[in-house]
Amino acid sequence: MDSAKFIWMDGDLVAFEDAKVHVLSNALHYGTGVFEGIRAYEAPDGTAIFRLREHIERLHRSAKAYGIKLERPVDELIDVCRRVVAANELESGYIRPLVFYELGSIGLNPAAARVRTIVAAWRWGTYLGEEGVANGIRVRISSWRRIHQSSFIPIAKGTGQYLNSVLAKQEALATGYDEALLLNIDGNVSEGSGENLFLIRDGAVFTPNVSSGILDGITRASVMELLASEGIEVKETILTRGDLYGADELFFTGTAAEVTPIREVDDRPVGAGKPGPITKRAQELFAQAVTGKLAEFRHWLTFV
């Protein structure tokens, strides 16, 4: 995060060391915030932010879902993201908008607390490692189940709900794997700690449906469109643990993870134990789309 020199806080760009909040901020105690993760890519014709509007719209939906009054319009926040990337002189990187309750209430009704909005950005490489992107990662089924819609709002990015992802990620790393894959309460496949899953069997492509408790990923939607543009339809469905073991290919998608192949699940090789043809094609198409090389998808990019 060394490259996050300036952070935008409610209208002002402040230096990294001055971007502070009080220890009695409501969000610090109860996870009363919502956030986004967005990537900017170095394209031949400048720095391109990928699907910025969709991310900011999801931020608004998350805030609405948790009853947080986000009074900054989508267009303003789009502009702020561009400004923060520019102010930090990033040719590529990760952008983190966060909206949270600060001081004013330390009770479970945060209504009296001040709503703060910040946008930070920094240089950030591959999330699951270059080796993982090239050869695939090792995944385990988590002993933790994905948060359920009866207790949380899985399609929102609420800060507090990420303790579920933290538990799963910590367990996966502590037991020698690269990433966790969570089942939902019904025992069906949901998603990774911060990624959506795709499964290929006999040339057909599947991904868990939204009712499986996933975050409705923007990368997931993009990869579905990219594959569709090549005549490969992705079916949203219910997937079981057994489906994973019988898959020819598996891969994760996410803003952080981009398109990352999975080479092993629960110590069983996926297909031939190396990235398969549809996974590789999804990686190529995604890499081309985010750098503006696919004319059909250039509208996904906002240049800084």
Ligand SMILES: Cc1ncc(COP(=O)(O)O)c(C=O)c1O
């Ligand atoms: C729990 C979870 N699932 C999936 C994703 C992937 O979503 P997106 O592609 O919109 O980044 C993320 C990342 O935002 C996530 O946090």
